Amino acid sequence: MSTRQIVQHRKLAHDKERNKTVQADLPLYPEQASNFAMSVDGLMAYITAVCAFFAIAITAAIIYFFFKYRRKHPGEVGVPIHGDMRLETAWIVVPLFLALTMFGWGAVVYVDFRRAPMDTLDIYVIGKQWMWKIQQPTGLREINELHVPVGRNVKLILASEDVIHDFSVPAFRVKMDVVPGHYNTMWFRPTKAGRYHFFCQQYCGTNHALMGGWVTVMEPMEYAAWLSGSSEATANPVLAGEKLFAEKACNTCHVTNGTGRAPSLNGVYGANVLLADGSAVTADDAYLRESILNPQAKIVAGYAPLMPSFQGQLTEEQIIDLTSYIKSLQSQPVPTKGSGVAPATGKK
Amino acid sequence: MSATPAAVNQMPREHYLNATWGIRSWLLTTDHKRIALLYLASVTFFFFIGGAFATMIRIHLLSPKGLLVTPETYNKLFTMHGVAMIFFFLIPSIPAVLGNFLLPIMIGAKDLAFPKINLLSWYIYLVGGCFVLYSFSTGGLDTGWTFYTPLSSVYSNSAVTPAVLGVFINGFSSILTGLNFIVTVHTMRAPGMTWFRLPLFVWAQYATSIIFILGTPVIAITLLLAGLERVFHLGFFNPALGGDPILFQHLFWFYSHPAVYIMILPAMGVISEIIPTFARKPIFGYSFIAGSSIAIAVIGFFVWAHHMFVTGESTYAALTFSLLSYLVAIPSAVKVFNWTSTLYKGSISYDTPMLYALGFIGLFLIGGLTGLFLACLGLDIHLHDTYFVIAHFHYIMVGGAVMGYVGGLHYWWPKITGKLYPEFLARIAAITLFLGFNLTFFPQFILGYLGMPRRYASYPPEFQVLNVMSTAGASILALGYLLPMIYLTWSMRYGAIAGPNPWPGTGLEWRTPSPPPTENFDVTPEVTWEPYDYDNRPDLGLDVSGAPALAHGDD
Amino acid sequence: MHRTGELYEQYRTLEQQRETASLGMWIFLSTEVLFFAGLFMTYTLNRSTYPDIFSEASKTIKLSWGAINTVVLIGSSLTMAMAVWASQTGKKKALTWFLIATLVLGTVFLGIKSVEYHDKYVEHHIPGWNFQFEPGADAATNAHAQLFFSLYFGMTGLHALHMIIGAGLLLWLIRESLRGRFTPEYNTPVENIGLYWHFVDIVWIFLFPLLYLIDRH
8 A cells, every 4th residue: 555655645746736636646556446456456566577577687688788799890790699498498488487377367366257246236237329327226227327335246237228338447447348239247346435437448439438437436324325315216127127028918928827838937037947958047137138039049948939039129228127027026936837947956 | 602792892784673664664563572662652651641640649639628629530530540550551561561572582582473463462452442541531430440340330420331341352462462472482482592591581471471361361251241231231240130249359359369460470570680680690599589480370360359358258268368368478578588689799780770679679578568468367357448458559569560660671771772771860760769659658558557448539637647748759759750751762862872781681682782683683592501690601791700709609 | 474485484493383373272272261261150150049040041042952053063073173184184175175064064053043042032031121031020030030141142142253253264264275275284274273163162062051951851
């Protein structure tokens, strides 16, 4: 932390006068506000140190040779040295070893980032030229603003209505592309209350540079108060999803008690589903989304591939509503027959 | 077997420049040297177009709100900067100009294997260039040079179709050049020119050509599909119609990552020629430098998905591609170590090409080492698509490839034109370029780590200081590019006469008059010496006996 | 570049010239492989994403035409191989006839292909604005079937373009052969165009099962 303070004190004189409110110093790295910030900065420090060592050593050698062995008279030639196997071996093996340590450490951080913990707060983020629509677990909706509690694992489920976007929070040191056609997820645990920039980091057309906003990290109590305080703005995604479920006639086949032509959806969210090809899959957001848009991809064991595709007929928000509704059926009783849910201790 | 040491002291009456006259004799020429000059003129043209866009970009970014143009225009500026610079300047620059001119001479051939196809390549390049210029002048192009779908194929309102067609067509120019070079190296070498006597520049061109012939067709078909998707509303890469936009990225980077090596490998080849000449000693680790070129070309084909660590690709894919990306760094490191070692106990002169070569090593070092940051999975989730990436690849492409190209132009300028450039001005320009470049791009590393996204027409005010520094550097850089343009042109007419071997160099290109005759050599040369061997070359007129004798033990 | 007899100026010997031309053709074919590879990749990926609709769509193209065309094309490869043999052994008359036979078979292939294309046109299976997979098919099915047909036309179209170029080259070969230019010492163009022709055939050998045969029992 002390380096950071030193950096903060290194103020630019002219800047102090001109721009005091906006930019008082010239930091070398953004604020550290998530669980990933420390590990990414540590990785950065390590690689910087190794690279700086080599860059300085080689530059010093070049400068030294440049002056030491400058041509003394016009006809002079250098000493014919053709190579040295020991040296060649050394400068293959040593960099290779160092590179592998960088790879290994980087892999550890990345795998951590790609594998979200189980107990996350799930927030839906929809990118659209050129704004972000965000939906809290309670159904509360925000635009270009994201509120999260400090100390809680947060998972963002990212979808795009049009082109590829990218949700990036430099203070958290994380980003993930938002790709139309499927869900990506990213997670982080905010560690410090405050307001931080988020950016669209994948070029997405005319107003790409304006497609950003602020993440507000709040104390958990504040966050809870904020959630309930703005309840009047809340649309209920479960109700919207239930309505849509009827409108699109999903309920004619997916009958709750398992007697329909399609499996009951009670308790399916988060459970294991047995597929026709004998494998099993966890029914998460991505699976539900795929089953709505490309139902033929994964057929539940014991059912015919009858379901039509809803690709092009549902917006990303409507899919999220449907998912929320199916999620709300999680606690409903699972019928013994007519469900895709694999029994907890059952055969594979 | 000393070939023609005596005939070197006077200008030949007839050479490739004055053998025939008239515009037809240039436009219908099949002489590789003339075609090289045609390329020189055309890539310079595109360099200045791309440079003009870059200038406007830097001026615009002086202020956080954007100083010069609307966001829409800004997007077009950076896209057109990228397309002009990458596809029409950097990729053809060293291969099609210096490679075309030197490759046959360096191996002792009269011409490339297929001279007519060589001319055809240039015309294809021109046709592709015209399509792209048409796109630029009728609505411009705002997709980013990466043409990511579905933005390019569905959502963009700019002139995407002609641009995609132009790049598609231009691809065939690269393919034919690569084909020509590979065949030439295989079958056209002079007697005695064995594979391990080839100059390292030829090895580098050979490695580059492998990428040309195996990578370019993939981007050609990919861009064709994207163009068809746009024109006929098809769905290959459009998720709304069932396609997969990530597939486009895979196919695009399968070429476009190796394309980075298309740009840097030839520059490495140039540096490998300049350093032994101006240190007057054999290059350190010849076979390692030659082999590392091939290694880069081959491994370079298996690292493409490191551009896609945050697209949601599987963790296993990411791990594999990160590991392979670290492997491809090793051959580059080997080259840098060998170049540095070549300086040891050399007889180093401060001529301009040497300044460029040493500047190249410094800048390429930073560019290459920052690649290690981006190949690191854990760091890439923070650095991806920030200005860190911009700084990194400009260090490689401008600090590396362009420095190599300009350095090579100086080195072989006496051979190409028969005239010397003004040495003092040239040294000033080399130093200006080095300083201006660093001031322009080093601040962008910090900007990137702070999180400034690339391709932003406006940015949060806290990033302004570093952006202003960068723009200041860019103005110095621009001056550094104008200088050589002026004095090189001037020297074509007024420069001092260069002898056949002013430095002197050891390659075959220095055993023929400057400028060379149309047939390259009056008599087919026979190679009896090892590359970069100053010790056994009495024909160079150097003071071999004066070399410190203790040295031989170091071999 | 001038040439002396059949030797172009930049080469030292006929042997070198022949080697150069042949290596050039092989390298050209290797770029062609990569050119088609992008399409094959796109096709394979999409087929695995939408196996059912791709299978249904592929069943609407007529197997019989494809099968006949395969036979025709293999036949043309045979006549082309015979032409190369004839040129190497100096049988000038046979060479001309084998070349003509190859050209005829190639033209038959293209003729059948255009009949197939016409069928697809009648069925509204040409991707674009008028595309309609089956009466009453929903939007998603239509889109996915259109993907199949885009790739079908892309791949067979690119192949047909190669055939047309090949036919042009054959015409030139026939003209030169009638002039008696090819001898056992100089027959590089016949050999190289033969290589090209075989390559185009091999591409079809991959296209036929991929587009016509998978999922037919």
